[in-house]
Amino acid sequence: MIEYCVLALLRDGERYGFELVRTLSEVPGMVTSEGTLYPLLSRLRRAGVVETSWRESPSGPPRRYYHLTASGRAVLEAFSGEWASFRDAVDHFLEQEKNA
């Protein structure tokens, strides 16, 4: 699930690893340990849905920036559609329970 959140965070432009990790970990219940997100980013890169490039940072060491590839964008769009209908379906049953 977090994979898709990463892709969604990259929809509007590139971000560097630390930025992605901190953004995700600030949402409660999303991430248990920040460190495990880096292997996840590496998997996304090897799957070809993101690409990386090194860029100098205004302060400190160079940063590795991640951006979506065309295939990453397609995966994100497909997931958005599926997720919407899945969420509606689950909501349907949850609401029924509440009404009963």
Add this chain to the structure above:
Amino acid sequence: MNAATLHPLARDYLKRLKKAAANLPRARRKELIEEIESHLSEALPAGASETEARNVLERLGEPAEIVAEAGAGQALAPRAGLNEWLAIPFLLIGGVIIPVLGWFIGVVLLWSSRIWTVRDKLIGTLVIPAGLATTVFLLLGVGTVSGESCSSKTVTTVGSRTVKTLSANSDCVTSGGGANYLAIALAVLLVLLPVFTSIYLGRRLTRTNTAE
């Protein structure tokens, strides 16, 4: 990236991570360590307090947990262990130290390895059987045989006629001198071949670790 500018606790953490990541494929290990190092230098200025540092490291998680995540989704390639690194010296000089049995231990270790291919194992076994023990044995053997033939000639000639002793002796010296070049070339070859085989087997072990 300069590790010296990191917080001491961050440096210690990186050291533990590197150790825990030792079994990852080289490229993946490098990538992971780069990212975590970069994370630490962003999250933890060198002058941060110990409480701050502990908080950052706690959020990051245990090195073992991160490495497990990095190794997930791929079967770890078998890595050379003690058996492989013992097999090489046993093959090379085992037979010299413990005649026959020493080399035989090397062969068992070689063939029980999951890293070397059958081709590697055949080379390891056949070039040269018993390793340097064969070299030592042949060189000592050649030395003794030529020595004996000379002395026996001398003895027989001494027994029959004193005049022929000289000629027989000179024959012995000249034939021995001609054979020397061949013997030296053979000796060099007999020493180099098993050594090359050992180097080859060692290289095959380190090569598998770089594969991703």
